[in-house]
Amino acid sequence: MKNIYMIGVGLIGGSLAIDIKKKYPEVVIHGISRKETTLDEALTLKLIDKKATLDDVVHADLVIISIPVDATVKLLPIVLDKISDNGLVVDAGSTKADICKVVENHPKRRNFLAMHPIAGTEHSGPSAAIPDLFVGKTNIICEVEKTTFKLQEKALELFKSIGMRMRYMNPEAHDKHIAYVSHLSHISAFMLGKTVIDKEKNERDIFDMAGSGFASTVRLAKSSPEMWTPIFKQNKQNVIETLEEYITNLTHFKDLMKEDDFDAIFKEMKETNYIKDILKGIN
Amino acid sequence: MKNIYMIGVGLIGGSLAIDIKKKYPEVVIHGISRKETTLDEALTLKLIDKKATLDDVVHADLVIISIPVDATVKLLPIVLDKISDNGLVVDAGSTKADICKVVENHPKRRNFLAMHPIAGTEHSGPSAAIPDLFVGKTNIICEVEKTTFKLQEKALELFKSIGMRMRYMNPEAHDKHIAYVSHLSHISAFMLGKTVIDKEKNERDIFDMAGSGFASTVRLAKSSPEMWTPIFKQNKQNVIETLEEYITNLTHFKDLMKEDDFDAIFKEMKETNYIKDILKGIN
Missing domain, CATH: 1.10.3660.10 (6-phosphogluconate dehydrogenase C-terminal like domain)
Structure with missing residues (x-):
C-alpha cells in the first residue's frame, strides 16, 4: 500500500493514521474533511501528510472513513463510485446494519469492507488522536465474504499489524x-x-x-x-x-x-x- | 499521638494505616477486626503493627472505625463507652445522619468526630489497601462543633498531613x-x-x-x-x-x-x- 486516504481525521481516523505511519513509513496519508480547519489541524499535528478532496480517492489503495455514521451512509456510495478496481474502502462506524445496507447492491460492493474497531476515548477531533489506541483491541468485521479476498487480506494484515484482533459477525448481530x-x-x-x-x-x-x-x-x-x-x-x-x-x-x-x-x-x-x-x- | 487503633483494616482503614505510618513512624497501629484471618492478613501486609481487641481501646489516642455503616451504628456507642477522656473516636462511613444520631446523647459525644473521606476504589479487604489514597481528596467533617477542640485539632492535622482537604457540612446535607x-x-x-x-x-x-x-x-x-x-x-x-x-x-x-x-x-x-x-x- 502506498496511498491511504483518511476521510475524517478525528479520534479514530487520526489515531489510525499515527499507527499506520509508524508501521509503514513509506505510506502517504492523505486527509479529507468537510472542514478546512480540521485538515489544517491534522497537518500541524502531523496526522496526515497531505490534504486531499473526494475526487482524489481514485488514486487510493485504501480509504478509511471515520466520520459520524449518518455522514458515512451518505458518503460511502459516492466514495465507492470513485474508487479504482484495486482500491478498498473501509468504514469504522459504530453501527453496521444501515451502512452495509446502503451499498448492498452497489456495483463496487466487493471493494468495501465494513468494520468497527472497539477502541476510543471520550474525546474527539484531531487533537484527540493518540498512538497505540488499537493495541489489543477487538476489530469487528462484518460481511467479510462480500469483499474481494485480495483486498480484505491486505487490509486485515494492516489492522493486525497495529495490534487489533479480528472478530467476524453479521451487521444485525x-x-x-x-x-x-x-x-x-x-x-x-x-x-x-x-x-x-x-x-x-x-x-x-x-x-x-x-x-x-x-x-x-x-x-x-x-x-x-x-x-x-x-x-x-x-x-x-x-x-x-x-x-x-x-x-x-x-x-x-x-x-x-x-x-x-x-x-x-x-x-x-x-x-x-x-x-x-x-x-x-x-x- | 502514639497509639492508633484501626477498627476495620480493609480498603479505607488499611490505606489510612499505610499513610499514617509513613508520616509518623513512631505511631503504633493496632488492628481490630471481627475476623482473625483479616487481622492476620493485615499483619502480613504490614498494615498494622499489632492485633488488639475492643477492650484495648481504653489505651487509644485515636480510634478510626472503617467498617460497614450498619456495624458502625452498633459499635460506635460501645467504643465511645470505652474510650479515655483524652481519646478520640473517628468514623469513616459513607453515611452520616444515622451515625451522628446514635451518639447524639452519648456522655462522651465530645470524644467523637464524624467524617467521610471521599476516596476509594471498587476493591475491598486488606489487600485493597494502597498508599497515597487520600492525596488531594476531600474529607467531609460533620458536626465539628460537637467535638472537643483539642481532639479535633489533632485529628484534622493528621488527616491534612496525609493530603486531605477538609470540608464541613451537616449530616443531613x-x-x-x-x-x-x-x-x-x-x-x-x-x-x-x-x-x-x-x-x-x-x-x-x-x-x-x-x-x-x-x-x-x-x-x-x-x-x-x-x-x-x-x-x-x-x-x-x-x-x-x-x-x-x-x-x-x-x-x-x-x-x-x-x-x-x-x-x-x-x-x-x-x-x-x-x-x-x-x-x-x-x-
Whole structure:
C-alpha cells in the first residue's frame, strides 16, 4: 500500500493514521474533511501528510472513513463510485446494519469492507488522536465474504499489524450486541450526568464531594453529541430495547428499597459482582 | 499521638494505616477486626503493627472505625463507652445522619468526630489497601462543633498531613448530596452490569465487543455488597429520590427516541457535556 486516504481525521481516523505511519513509513496519508480547519489541524499535528478532496480517492489503495455514521451512509456510495478496481474502502462506524445496507447492491460492493474497531476515548477531533489506541483491541468485521479476498487480506494484515484482533459477525448481530455493551453505557452516563447537574447546578461546591467513582461512571457523558446522535438514530430499535431493560432493572431495585427488602438488594449486587470476571479481559 | 487503633483494616482503614505510618513512624497501629484471618492478613501486609481487641481501646489516642455503616451504628456507642477522656473516636462511613444520631446523647459525644473521606476504589479487604489514597481528596467533617477542640485539632492535622482537604457540612446535607454524587453512581453501574449480564450471559464472546467505555461505566459494579447494602438502607429516602429522577430522565430519553426527536436527543447530550468542566477537578 502506498496511498491511504483518511476521510475524517478525528479520534479514530487520526489515531489510525499515527499507527499506520509508524508501521509503514513509506505510506502517504492523505486527509479529507468537510472542514478546512480540521485538515489544517491534522497537518500541524502531523496526522496526515497531505490534504486531499473526494475526487482524489481514485488514486487510493485504501480509504478509511471515520466520520459520524449518518455522514458515512451518505458518503460511502459516492466514495465507492470513485474508487479504482484495486482500491478498498473501509468504514469504522459504530453501527453496521444501515451502512452495509446502503451499498448492498452497489456495483463496487466487493471493494468495501465494513468494520468497527472497539477502541476510543471520550474525546474527539484531531487533537484527540493518540498512538497505540488499537493495541489489543477487538476489530469487528462484518460481511467479510462480500469483499474481494485480495483486498480484505491486505487490509486485515494492516489492522493486525497495529495490534487489533479480528472478530467476524453479521451487521444485525453487531448492532444488537453493541447496543448492550456500548450504546447503553453512553446513555446511562449521559443521564447520570444530567440527573446530578439538574439537582446540583446551583451548588457547585457539592462537586467537591464527587470522587473517582462518580468520575468513572459519568466519563462517557463527555462524548460528542455529533457522533452519538446518529448512532442512536441508526440503532434505534436495539437501543430502545436495552433502555427498557435497564429502566426495568432500576425500577425493580428502587421497589426493593421501598419494600425494605435489603436481602434482595444484597443478592442483586452479589450476582452482578460477576462482572469482575467479565471485565478482566478488557483494558 | 502514639497509639492508633484501626477498627476495620480493609480498603479505607488499611490505606489510612499505610499513610499514617509513613508520616509518623513512631505511631503504633493496632488492628481490630471481627475476623482473625483479616487481622492476620493485615499483619502480613504490614498494615498494622499489632492485633488488639475492643477492650484495648481504653489505651487509644485515636480510634478510626472503617467498617460497614450498619456495624458502625452498633459499635460506635460501645467504643465511645470505652474510650479515655483524652481519646478520640473517628468514623469513616459513607453515611452520616444515622451515625451522628446514635451518639447524639452519648456522655462522651465530645470524644467523637464524624467524617467521610471521599476516596476509594471498587476493591475491598486488606489487600485493597494502597498508599497515597487520600492525596488531594476531600474529607467531609460533620458536626465539628460537637467535638472537643483539642481532639479535633489533632485529628484534622493528621488527616491534612496525609493530603486531605477538609470540608464541613451537616449530616443531613451530606447524606442528601452524597446520594447524587456517589450512591446513585453505584446503583447505575450495578444495574448496567445486570442488564448486560442478563442479556449476554450465554454469549460470553460478546464481551469481546466491550471496550474501555463499558469497563469504566460499569466499574463500580465490582463493589462490595457487604459495604453497600447498609449504605443504601441508611440513606434510603435520599437514594430513592435520586433513583426516581434518574429513571425519569432515562424514560424521557427513551421517549424522545421513540418519537424520533433526535434534535432533542442531541440537545440533552450537548447540555450534559457540561460535566467536562465539573470533572476537571476530580482525580
